[in-house]
Amino acid sequence: MRQWARVFLIGFTLWLATVIVTGLTGNSNLVPTVVLLGSFLVPVTFVVWAYGRGRSARVTVELLFMAFVVGGVLGVLGASLLESWLIRPSIVMYVLVGLIEEGVKLAALMFVTRRMTLRTARDGVVLGGTVGFGFSSFESAGYAFNSLFTTEGLSLPELVETEVLRGVLAPVGHGLWTAILGGVLFAAGGRITFPVVLSFLGVSLLHALWDSMTAIAIAVTLVLFGQRWQFQLLRIGRVPNVTDWQVHVYTLLHWAGLIVISLVGVLWLTTVLGRGRRDREIRHQ
Incomplete structure (x- = not known):
């Protein structure tokens, strides 16, 4: 069995077991485990899959970890600050969200890969996708946590439903968009060129349409x-x-x-x- 399949099956089994035990016991101490396993399972699986298909001496496990965790956290923090300052309900709200979130992910990717001297488009796709999946994981954890609270109290079914839906959609969201941008960026040698700007605007538009x-x-x-x-x-x-x-x-x-x-x-x-x-x-x- 391939490594990414083992990661998914083991993670899914642990998540399912935690959901069942939480439902049977009503132990709220297990809720963070449900949130984290469910939010990180699909993104981590796709990072392992992408790393296996695009293995490169330049893309180390340490660099992948940095891209996923540091890039993902910097992305959600930057997006949260900018959206709180700049976003107001309007007809262009989704366009601004797309520009902000794709912009902070691009900046996070450039930061974690700043010491790379040799770059290929495939390296950029893998590392860009990793930053995007890291962003998606931490964002999904927030959505899952918020879904837990309902007018009738804590709702495990709402939490599970949110995690399943976001898990199904995760492969064609943040990870995909930042993978595209990372590939174009690395093909340009890590510099902000005209094709990079056009790609940034394009993936921001896809993001806005999605939202x-x-x-x-x-x-x-x-x-x-x-x-x-x-x-x-x-x-x-x-x-x-x-x-x-x-x-x-x-x-x-x-x-x-x-x-x-x-x-x-x-x-x-x-x-x-x-x-x-x-x-x-x-x-x-």
Whole structure:
């Protein structure tokens, strides 16, 4: 069995066992273990998988650890500070969030890899993805912790549901976007060039679309299938009820949007890796 599969199976078994024991005993001391195992399981698995596929003498385990922990923590701290200072509810809120979070992850990647002298696009993809997955892990731990608290008290099912959903989506979120940016950055020798800036803006746009997909799906559903009485309620500032048909349309549009964004990101990453491979072959000729 491959190493990444062993990591996932062992981690999943431990997480599942902790969830079951927590549910049976009601022991709140186990909740941090559920939060941490569930939040870190998928990101760590993908880092191990990426390291195995792109193994390089330049990308050491120590550097991976630094990228995951130091890069991830610096990213969430920087994003938290900047978003608290700059973000206000507005039509461009999601765009600003995308720019801030991708910007702090890029800065964190540059910081932890500042001593590297030799760089390849594949190294950048692995290390960029590691920073992104570190960011995702610490962010998911926060979301999981907040989901625990409900009006009816502590809710283990809400915690588990949040961790499962974020775990399923983790591979095509922060890790993917920063992997793309890391590959382009390292292909440029670690310098901020025009292609790096364009890539930064592109992944920030994907990030913004991902975060705003709920609002986009609601708006498109109402435009296509909204009823007159719903618009009348909206005009006077009241939130209308939705029909069963509208719920189905919204769900379809929401997931379709996430899938399209994910496919764009995966294809983009494939292009970055392919271009990096061609550039390396040309240099060796």
